[in-house]
Amino acid sequence: MKCKITGKKINPFMSFGKMPIANGFLNKKDFKKEFFYELKVGFSEKFSLFQLDEYPSVKRMFHKNYPFYTSSSKYMIKHFKNYANWSKKFLRSKSKVIELGSNDGTFLNNFKNTSIEAIGFEPSKNVSDMANKRGINSINKFFNTSNIGELKNFEANTDLICGANVICHIPDLKNLFYAVDKLLSKDGVFVFEEPYLGSVYEKNSYDQIYDEHIYLFSGVAVSKVAAEFDLKLIDLLPQTTHGGSMRYVVCRKNSKRSKTQNIKKIISYEKKNNLDNDKFCKKFKENCEISKRDLKKKIIELKNKEKKICGYAATSKSTTILNYCDIGPDLIDYITDTTPEKIGKYSPGSHIPIVDHKFFLRGKPDVAILFAWNHANEIINKEKKFRINGGRWLTFFPKVKVW
Numbered sequence: 001m002k003c004k005i006t007g008k009k010i011n012p013f014m015s016f017g018k019m020p021i022a023n024g025f026l027n028k029k030d031f032k033k034e035f036f037y038e039l040k041v042g043f044s045e046k047f048s049l050f051q052l053d054e055y056p057s058v059k060r061m062f063h064k065n066y067p068f069y070t071s072s073s074k075y076m077i078k079h080f081k082n083y084a085n086w087s088k089k090f091l092r093s094k095s096k097v098i099e100l101g102s103n104d105g106t107f108l109n110n111f112k113n114t115s116i117e118a119i120g121f122e123p124s125k126n127v128s129d130m131a132n133k134r135g136i137n138s139i140n141k142f143f144n145t146s147n148i149g150e151l152k153n154f155e156a157n158t159d160l161i162c163g164a165n166v167i168c169h170i171p172d173l174k175n176l177f178y179a180v181d182k183l184l185s186k187d188g189v190f191v192f193e194e195p196y197l198g199s200v201y202e203k204n205s206y207d208q209i210y211d212e213h214i215y216l217f218s219g220v221a222v223s224k225v226a227a228e229f230d231l232k233l234i235d236l237l238p239q240t241t242h243g244g245s246m247r248y249v250v251c252r253k254n255s256k257r258s259k260t261q262n263i264k265k266i267i268s269y270e271k272k273n274n275l276d277n278d279k280f281c282k283k284f285k286e287n288c289e290i291s292k293r294d295l296k297k298k299i300i301e302l303k304n305k306e307k308k309i310c311g312y313a314a315t316s317k318s319t320t321i322l323n324y325c326d327i328g329p330d331l332i333d334y335i336t337d338t339t340p341e342k343i344g345k346y347s348p349g350s351h352i353p354i355v356d357h358k359f360f361l362r363g364k365p366d367v368a369i370l371f372a373w374n375h376a377n378e379i380i381n382k383e384k385k386f387r388i389n390g391g392r393w394l395t396f397f398p399k400v401k402v403w
């Protein structure tokens with residue numbers, strides 16, 4: 001395995017086994033030709049960067065039927081509104097803004113009807129089309145040095161380049177930073193929030209590791225990577241989204257902007273927990289193995305008691321859980337979901353039927369495995385009836401629990 005920045009050899013420390021495309025929901029007729037790769041992870045000491053070894057081509061992952069809409073969570077709509085309002089402190093009335101991986105426009109919608117010129121880059125056509133329909137300027141392309149050529153008046157003139165849950169999806173970080181360098185204004189900021197390595201390690205939420213998440217960042221990693229590209233990390237802001245994320249604020253090395261105290265605090269937490277070096281990897285691997293054993297044991301125990309088990313939300317994350325723990329339709333009857341592109345299909349690799357969310361209570365499950373555990377508050381609140389009727393949730397981070 002090679003570090004994706006230095007090209008130097010690194011030793012993968014763990015394999016999650018053969019994996020399908022995390023969002024590759026499929027029809028029965030396509031089971032035989034399903035694509036698999038090996039999900040192995042390693043750690044680059046030079047950049048303290050947690051990364052995947054193999055991953056499928058980006059075109060296999062992001063295409064005209066990408067089955068994820070940011071707006072599928074009410075909480076996330078609110079979160080993006082707050083994120084956009086917060087980011088306005090970096091903007092002037094005529095500023096230019098670019099969002100990477102702008103999906104259905106949930107974030108950029110907050111700049112509509114303002115004097116700010118905002119553009120999104122979104123490689124998946126269905127979600128990009130949805131943004132354009134909402135009146136949000138969305139370019140249906142990957143953000144890279146080849147595709148920013150037409151944005152002449154954004155060159156060295158963009159005050160905010162931002163993303164959420166997107167930078168970790170971009171394999172070629174060098175090209176990404178070159179494109180950012182071309183577009184960022186003198187004191188402009190590059191802001192992104194991503195699932196945080198510290199939270200994944202603390203909660204043992206290894207399901208954040210799948211094909212689309214090529215990197216798991218930390219404060220140390222981003223500060224080292226930024227420095228490599230003549231940028232500096234000036235702020236770190238922990239977020240509760242996606243089970244624990246971090247917002248990174250980066251600007252040009254010679255910008256007048258200065259670093260906040262948050263950086264020192266968070267980086268010292270990371271150093272204390274060895275997240276800046278590969279010492280944490282062994283423990284992390286052991287924790288994943290324990291979690292896998294406990295989850296499988298609990299599900300078999302429930303099944304032996306003749307409980308009807310379903311999954312709640314066919315998340316990308318559930319692909320890692322189901323395939324790594326070898327959980328299939330013999331154990332889980334179906335998974336309910338709200339996304340039209342997933343309903344009527346089968347889960348990648350494990351081939352569990354995905355049914356419309358309307359079927360959740362009607363199916364009368366005894367136990368529902370909460371695969372969208374990161375949206376637990378929102379879901380448990382709207383599904384109060386499930387527990388009142390005697391149903392129980394099964395959650396698995398940080399420990400397996402039926403409640």
Ligand code: JHZ
Nearest residue numbers: 068072073165212313314315316317337338339372375
């Ligand atoms: P959710 C996706 O991951 C993919 P996923 C991506 N790689 C990423 O980084 C993050 O998002 C940001 C369903 N659902 O948000 C809808 C319900 O059924 O945890 C979706 O299929 N009922 C870009 O997929 C799925 O969950 C609900 O009440 O792990 C989304 O899951 C809610 C709230 C969601 O992201």
